[in-house]
Amino acid sequence: MGVAFLSGQRSKDPRTQVGACIVNKDKRIVSTGYNGMPNSCSDDDLPWEREEGTLKNKHLYVCHAEMNAVVNTFSESLKGCTMYVSLFPCNECTKIIIQAGITEIWYYSDKKKGDPKDIASRKMLRMAKVKIRRFPRQKESIKIDFNVNENS
């Protein structure tokens, strides 16, 4: 989950940074992703605003963290893999997760719980027998010390 959050920190979305990390059955990381604009589509030319009903709406363009993690994997197959994700997947990402063969999801936040998209996600995940688990609140933060080996 730490790797998922670290990946999310690369997102340029000024409001919500989401990160995902996929591991295989041997717990090896096979992909990471964060929410960002599509490849070759410059952040300078696409909006981070959310003006509903206009072209100045990031939701028309942004690729979600989970989708990026699925499509960016170097693994031949994601069948039986587990996804760690900082925010519960939306309905569109859920479809991609199911189609990729991912069978388990650990999520951190479900702040959109109860929205129609969230309810649809849960319904599809239940039907597809994908296990969903809330990640335990073990720590508030992780400190990364780049000097850890300097004095040893």
Ligand SMILES: O=c1[nH]c(=O)n([C@H]2C[C@H](O)[C@@H](COP(=O)(O)O)O2)cc1CO
């Ligand atoms: O599952 C998700 N994965 C994901 O990467 N996102 C991204 C899309 C947007 O860049 C951002 C949500 O933006 P906002 O909080 O302004 O609605 O998070 C949003 C969701 C929705 O749950």
Ligand SMILES: [Zn+2]
């Ligand atoms: Zn999504």
